[in-house]
Amino acid sequence: MSATVTPPVVFTQDELGWVSWIDPLPEAELTERHFNGLVDRARAKSEYFRLLVRDPEVLEARTKTDKDIFYNVADGLPRAERELAAAATSRYNGCIYCASVHARFASTYSKRREDVQRLLDEGVKADLGERWNAVVKASVALAATPIAFGPENIEELRRAGLDDAEIVDVINGASFFNWANRLMLSLGEPSK
Amino acid sequence: MGTTDIIDTLAGIEPGSALDAIRARRLQARENAQKSYLSLFEPIDASEFSLVERAAIALFVIGLHREPNVTAFYRAKLAAAADGARLVEVVEAEIGRGETSGPYGAYPAGPLSAENTAGLIYRVSAEGKSALGGRLAAAFEHAHLLVFRPRDAASADMKALLAAGWSTSGIVTFSQLVAFLSFQVRVVTGLRTLAAVNA
Numbered sequence: 001m002s003a004t005v006t007p008p009v010v011f012t013q014d015e016l017g018w019v020s021w022i023d024p025l026p027e028a029e030l031t032e033r034h035f036n037g038l039v040d041r042a043r044a045k046s047e048y049f050r051l052l053v054r055d056p057e058v059l060e061a062r063t064k065t066d067k068d069i070f071y072n073v074a075d076g077l078p079r080a081e082r083e084l085a086a087a088a089t090s091r092y093n094g095c096i097y098c099a100s101v102h103a104r105f106a107s108t109y110s111k112r113r114e115d116v117q118r119l120l121d122e123g124v125k126a127d128l129g130e131r132w133n134a135v136v137k138a139s140v141a142l143a144a145t146p147i148a149f150g151p152e153n154i155e156e157l158r159r160a161g162l163d164d165a166e167i168v169d170v171i172n173g174a175s176f177f178n179w180a181n182r183l184m185l186s187l188g189e190p191s192k
Numbered sequence: 193m194g195t196t197d198i199i200d201t202l203a204g205i206e207p208g209s210a211l212d213a214i215r216a217r218r219l220q221a222r223e224n225a226q227k228s229y230l231s232l233f234e235p236i237d238a239s240e241f242s243l244v245e246r247a248a249i250a251l252f253v254i255g256l257h258r259e260p261n262v263t264a265f266y267r268a269k270l271a272a273a274a275d276g277a278r279l280v281e282v283v284e285a286e287i288g289r290g291e292t293s294g295p296y297g298a299y300p301a302g303p304l305s306a307e308n309t310a311g312l313i314y315r316v317s318a319e320g321k322s323a324l325g326g327r328l329a330a331a332f333e334h335a336h337l338l339v340f341r342p343r344d345a346a347s348a349d350m351k352a353l354l355a356a357g358w359s360t361s362g363i364v365t366f367s368q369l370v371a372f373l374s375f376q377v378r379v380v381t382g383l384r385t386l387a388a389v390n391a
Binding site: 021023052054061062095165181187 | 211383
């Protein structure tokens with residue numbers, strides 16, 4: 001299964017593939033229970049989701065958590081900064097695949113592609129301006145084990161202009177990528 | 193759903209509080225974080241991954257995060273699981289052996305190698321292994337990798353789990369469990385910190 005994998009060796013905003021190290025379910029074996037777990041039927045084409053759908057109930061709940069945290073932008077943090085929290089968390093944990101996807105989204109929604117690229121190239125200490133620095137720093141503090149997030153991160157986010165609803169979005173977005181990164185990093189590998 | 197929301201409980205979010213109102217605006221996220229917890233700890237099918245195994249791994253993973261409230265919750269869960277009480281002390285001894293700070297690990301060889309950071313490669317003690325059994329011992333070693341150095345994960349780690357008796361579907365649920373707990377403990381800590389700043 002892994003004969004053709006060319007793993008990327010740097011963080012990038014390019015589109016990458018992902019190859020599973022263990023067997024996904026074959027598309028032909030998916031039942032209605034599995035399609036419910038996939039939430040979007042089109043995900044049956046993805047090796048990653050056909051692997052996770054081996055536990056359809058967990059996948060369904062996880063996918064719906066993910067969608068609300070990132071796509072429900074009726075209020076709270078702008079989408080670009082939720083994606084920045086995801087990209088920074090992925091950069092810090094070392095998930096080249098997740099970082100590529102969410103850096104790309106952060107660039108699309110913020111129109112700050114060069115700043116996003118500096119986060120990928122220089123790492124989480126890159127100077128991206130007060131507001132983005134506060135989001136990145138809070139995300140990194142949350143990703144550390146033991147967790148290093150404290151009142152000083154909240155004060156910094158407030159000084160940068162975030163209200164409590166927006167701070168909760170940073171907490172949710174960054175925390176969620178500690179979930180996503182661990183699946184992507186441990187069940188397979190990215191491919192150029 | 194009628195069940196106590198675990199994140200609200202562990203973060204100390206009171207009904208009617210400002211944070212309760214903020215969480216209510218992300219109802220789908222709140223309800224599905226709870227459903228994720230329930231599908232992992234009260235699954236419709238535990239044949240590939242038993243309830244006591246889930247509780248033991250949860251206490252180990254959360255104990256490594258050194259968050260006392262959340263650790264107490266999962267300690268009680270293991271103590272209440274069938275055949276779980278005898279494992280509490282064993283798991284706590286392993287937490288003590290596994291404590292360190294992350295994330296660390298190695299990148300694919302190339303420019304990022306300059307960022308490689310060495311750290312503890314945890315192995316279950318001989319006493320731990322005899323009390324936990326080979327299947328759980330392999331799971332603890334893998335869970336430690338996922339908690340502290342996920343970027344070190346390799347295909348050989350999947351082979352080790354399969355060799356220790358884990359099925360492919362069992363590995364998926366086990367990976368979800370560790371990854372979900374990594375999310376849950378961070379949301380709880382983040383929200384608890386915000387609530388404390390506002391108090």
